[in-house]
Amino acid sequence: MITYRVGVDIGGTFTDIVLLGQDGTIHTAKISSSVGNYADAIVEGLTQLFQETGLDGSVLEEIRHGTTVASNAILEHKGARTGLITTKGFRDILEIRTLRMPRLYDIAWTKPPPLVERYLRQVVDERIDAHGTVERALSAADAERAVSGLLAEKVEAIAVCLINSFTNPVHELMIADIVRKRAPALPLSVSYEVLPEIKEYERTSTVVVNAYVMPIVSGYLRALRRGLDEAGIPARLLLMQSNGGLTTDTAAAERPMNIIESGPAGGVIGAQALARAKGLKKILTFDMGGTTAKASMVEDGEVTRAAEYSVGAGIMIGSRLLTGAGYTLKVPAIDLAEVGAGGGSLVWIDAGGSLQIGPESAGAAPGPVCYDKGGETPTVTDANVILGYINPLHLVGGALKLNAGKAKTSFAEKVAKPLGMAVELAAYGAHQIAASNMIRAIKSVSTERGRDPREFALFAFGGNGPLFACGMARALSMSRIVVPPSAGLFSSFGLLYADVEHHYARTFRRLLRKADLAEIEAAWTALARQAREQLKIEGFAGPKARLRRSASLHYQGQSYELTVPMPDGPIDAAMVVHLEEAFGREHEKTYGHRAGPEEPVELVAMQVIGMGLRDGVGVPEQVRSSRIEPSPPPPRPAYFGPETGWLETPVLRRSDLAGTRAGPLIVEEYDATCVVPPGARASLDTAGNIVIEL
């Protein structure tokens, strides 16, 4: 019997489901997300796929799921009524934040409202100093009073975060004990347990977010489990985390802070796996849908992660320099740069006479002009229709009819005429400017980190990614583009490549040369134990559980740290020498210089990543879709800029790409369109990727 693994990705408008058999067969479904009840959509989608394929729940071995349930709860402020207990004098850390705002010169700036209102923030009279010494002991009576106060307010979750608790958890644990006794079922998030790291605002914010989404996430996962059980699907449920690793539904319900940015991670992990299989060391991923485009970097087979990020910060419009929007989470997440550019982005002319794209989008309603559903402002998709890149008659295998004439009229009148240009030139310009906006996202994960994009291959997916990839790659002097199979469904497809992974970190400040090494060893061992225990619960023990360690270090007196990997083995004098040397090298790489051996190096934080290794092989090398590709439409004229003008361009199916074909050509698929311009060469590799060389 062939068994299947399932990837499920819930987006704002569509839920994508991919079933992958051991033999490489893929069955896919794209269904409308039923807002408010995503769990039902998944069960319905699976049932529908069973009807189409004759399969049933018993052949599914595992369901892997990327979800926006948690981030939506934050964006829409629909989380739990949460109470916070903190140190006297610091009631407002959560609300004061870091003071910085993401906009300059903007009188209308509004801070995101705190997830816990002030009257639900209780303080307790206690104090622990920077070294963990109790300066002012917390009395049981005071702790009881604070907990009672919140319970009387009928809170649905409690977060606890005291000043300097990462150095000594005694008071936090005392409060946690009381909560667990008084209200055993109440969701509780304690900073020492979930994030024993320095920086009171980042820690408080993270612990609060965790508590705030806990009831919603656990409720959702319970409903989903129940739905699957009722539909006769016993397969276990794994959730994608923001860091790109999988976790069980139980662990996700306990630490939902780890799955907030679950959605976009699948595509990056899938690209990472395909790149490893192809032996590509350096790739930039580019994922473009209807409203936003996202970029990330995979180097030496590793995704890059940010140690902290903001959820609900809105879309990066120009610059990563401006921070302060959204809600801070100090949890490792795949480092993504996002810009507000998608097929629906509006094309307009500003007061200075300059052609602009987005960030406003026509959205699903009214949509682009060519959808003929009342949209009057031209969009990027309209430009692509005018240029002949998109099938002028329909999209999604005929499900969506288009009106190309209407797009052209509107573009001529609203863009071409005011600019005094021919309509195709204006459309081509809009296409290029959209590409240049998205290039900023690519730059922010490459050149802004000191990487040269020319050394990277561009992995393009999402419904619109393969349409823009060649033009963008050309502008960045990149020479190779890879378009993976099921490019338009790649966020769910990518889930199938992920491994179980848990990240643990702890602040532990000690001067390496003066430190008690046994104490450091003990701290690290405790983190490792935590990782092992979690993996064991999930069925990974012995050789199936792998741990990786790293250390964050700086020269004494420096304000910021660098993180270096740490080999296995005891923490002894040799390890100290190794760490100092590894740090010195990393310092030189980042800053261009390093200090002499007389400068003492300080350990700031320690990290452990626990990985659960899967049985047998992962994804088969060759995959093929069960969807029957319709015969391709006839060639059509497409416009590739003033130098080449209009060219009659063949339209192919992916499977037609035998050998190497020179552009111009268009590969039209159910879920995406790939444009290969003149001068480029496209071929299909053994894994089913379209590979384009410029």
Next chain:
Amino acid sequence: MAEIRDPIAFELFKNSVFSIADEMALTVFRTTYSGVLKDNMDYSTGLADGDGKLVAQGLTLPGHLGSVPTALASIMRHYGEDMAEGDVFIMNDPFDGGMHLPDIFVFKPLYHQGERLAFAATVCHHTDVGGRVAGSNASDSTEIYAEGLRIAPLKLYEAGKLNKTIMTFIERNVRLPVKVFGDLRAQLAACHIAEKQFAELVARYGPDGTKLYMKETIDYAERLTRAALAKLPDGEWSFEDWIDDDGIDYGKPIRLFVTIRKTGSQMVVDWTGTHPQVKGAINNTLSFTKAASYCGVRSVLPQGIPNNEGVFRAIDVICPPGTVGNGVLPAACAARGLTGFRMTDCMFGALAMMLPDKVKAAGDGGNTGISIGGYHADRSPFIYVDFTCGAWGARPWADGLDGNSHMFANMASHSIEVTEAEHPIQLLAYEFVADKAGAGKYRGGVPFRRDYRFIEEEGTLQVRSDRRDHRPFGLYGGSPGRPSENYLNPDGENRVLPGKLTMTVKRGDVFRHVLAGAGGWGDPLERAPAAVLKDVRNELLSPAKAEADYGVVIDTARWTVNGPATEARRAALRQARSWPEVPKVQREDPVFRAPPPARRRA
């Protein structure tokens, strides 16, 4: 639109050139050693054309907008054509193009086949540049010579060769040379990035195309600025505000006076009438006064206008030399941030007279500067510098922000836990203080207090605060915010300290600073009772103040508004107040003719 040769190519060029400025800024951010640059973002980067006209400035610190052209003009004045590929310039002299001594400028001219096409520009606030007080920020120096190392425009590199003499002079005159050198390297790295990327730009657009589009980028910003200015009413509006004193001549207020004149698409910001320069170290350079003026004007223009010379062309800034807004030698200027902040308040006041529905009331007054420095037992120095502010004036449509950086300096706060791990300081409180925000239909931002406990043997505490005698004004019926406060040992002797001070502190001493509350906007008696209830519930407003200032009577047992009692109370207050007309500006609390009746039971 005819001015733009190819609108598409131009848009692509503009994207690239601002991306260079941002990437320079990120390079500084990535490679800096110091928290001043990382947390406070007290630095700026930009690209100017071959004549030194600013084409693009990165999005970091509004207080630096306008500083680059002034500094570049000085470089041009000194060196003219005595400049070649591989040169790098350094300077910080406030009286020769700089701002204050900690802000060190590094410029690199960029060449293509022997022709100078552009300048890469950076300015960073350095942790210490020597002088009599650690951190080089003291507000109580009385002449520039006490403030640190003064660097005239010099070639740090000549044709690619480092001038070691300059580096040695710097090394021997600053307290933390490792940090200063680390940050200078960050500035050089940013210039290097700019050089590389600018060369790619020239390769793509050609030298003539690059020159043309740089000019276009400036013209484009000018068009956007003028189009926006043209939509504002023509006329002349003046406003005055005060700094309490300069910390030397205590109790002697310093008047700032601005007149804005708007005709068509041009605006003049004229500071004539502003107080002569003072002894204390709060004298601005003209470039800083310009930055404050631009900040005010930009806040009423649409978002998204690029930061460059084009904006400056449409806004003239005048300030007579020898005033606190345009100091001349030997004016001390290290702590001139205060004057910049008060000037933006003044700008908001004047703009509020021009555009009543668009401008906010006065905030807490901008950063309070607190520094604690000294030596550990092993004679190694410690320097703790904190700039903090956080209450915005109310807007004509919304409350002022609580706990948000001032618009003129978008700084982030340092983490308390990191501060305690690295400095002999403990923070005992960082929280909102009730009943200090100015009342209004929209209330001012709620201020916070910070309590610092000193835990080394002995140190010097230096404080630059303000808004004690001259409170943040309210607008169009809104009340002013309550004044700022400073105390020593609040739980013991609770000694009241002046707004500006330098004193010795001993182990265990606690210094408390309370920010001023921000001004309100609109008649407090028109504030939605539900909004008053919310503030009372959140303990940002006492029930007594809710009744006295807003006429809202709250049942604190049930957390509801007593409707009939509120109506009656509001009517009584209205009568007792009897405004002939709504006061445009209030700097003191409203006066009631008869004392309001005692509180009735709800």
